[in-house]
Amino acid sequence: MITDAAPFPLDRPTTFTGIGLSITGDNEIAVSQPVGPRYLDHRGQTTIGSVGVLTDVSVGAAVAVARLHATGERPQSVMSQITASTAHPFPVTGAVSGRGRSVYFDDTTGLAEATLFDDDGNPVMHLTGRSIVVGRAPSDALRAPDVTHAAATGTEPGPCADPGVLAELGGLEIVAGIAAETVPRGPLAELLGLTLTAVEHGTVQGEIVPLAWMANPIASVHGGVLMSMAEIVSGLAAQTLTGVGGRYRLLQISADYLRSPAAPGPAVQIKSEVTRAGRRLASIETVICGADGTVYVRARANAQLFPGV
Structure with missing residues (x-):
């Protein structure tokens, strides 16, 4: 053993x-x-x-x-x-x-x-x-000694949005505010470097530049980091469906890894689109791809909706 x-x-x-x-x-x-x-x-x-x-x-x-x-x-x-x-x-x-x-x-x-x-x-x-x-x-140069635990870097995590402000906005307004940088994107999005590039009802697009800490031993973005990218944008797409005071929760996400983007490397684009929306559940499809159209990840998520007003 x-x-x-x-x-x-x-x-x-x-x-x-x-x-x-x-x-x-x-x-x-x-x-x-x-x-x-x-x-x-x-x-x-x-x-x-x-x-x-x-x-x-x-x-x-x-x-x-x-x-x-x-x-x-x-x-x-x-x-x-x-x-x-x-x-x-x-x-x-x-x-x-x-x-x-x-x-x-x-x-x-x-x-x-x-x-x-x-x-x-x-x-x-x-x-x-x-x-x-x-x-x-694997490359010995990409082993862990080159990085430290994020909490030990000495940098403060980014802010979360004010709950009082969120309570007064519809979901689409919140996500549009994140894109316009009038609503904080949150610590996780800041850690990933997520920038939203387009927001509509049921559709959210974003961009992330893979950093050195995201690399697996073969110089590609770690599958778990790609999961984080897909999940966070899928959740924002779900939020665009909610009204004032509404909430959402991803119940499940399944990611298929097709190719591996380089890390560090050029920006990847993430697009999440609601494909079916009921009163309580929504289905979301997400694609992570390169600027040349190369598809790296396809993901499918189910979100529970608490629509609000």
Whole structure:
């Protein structure tokens, strides 16, 4: 049985977000991530995007552990698909932790699942993920020592929006305000560097320039960071459907990873569009692509709506 995490040096995004990982069995890992002011959205809430890197690590590392135990090898792999489903609301402070378990692997792919909990033991998210072995070798220059935990950088997290102001605005006005920089975009959006470029009822477009801390060991944007990008813009598209005093919550998001943008690298565009909207539920499709039209990620989300006035 593997009993320590020495074969699994933490990469840049994992270190930057403060994730802890330990190997607890031949096909199982324990993970945790602190949550708090640095990872909140504009409403002051923790979301799937706040723990996006953790979604990738929880399932991807579990398969890597199982493969290493069974074969003695650890080929470089990346996530090809992740589905995240929420349960209890995420905590605003404290930590999210849980266990990831490998369900199956072969020479080219792997399947894993994980359930994450708050500090009181309430389940907050269930994950399933499929990984794929790639031919690219990792770069020692992209290992974690080049970055530190975001909380140790000495920079203050960006502000959340004033709840009193949000209570007086419709959802479309709020998201348009974020685009116009009259409403704070929130700490998580600031951490990612999200800029909104177009806002309509049911559609939101944004742009992010991948930074060095977002890189996995093969110099691509980490799958968990891409999850955060897709989730935050999907949520804003859902918010455009709500009236004054309305709320939204993403219940589930599933991301398919098609190509990998470089990190650091040129800007990527994120477009989220509501494809179906009822009174209580909405379906949203999101695409992350390059300036040349190369599609990196396709995601589908379901949002619960509390429409308001």
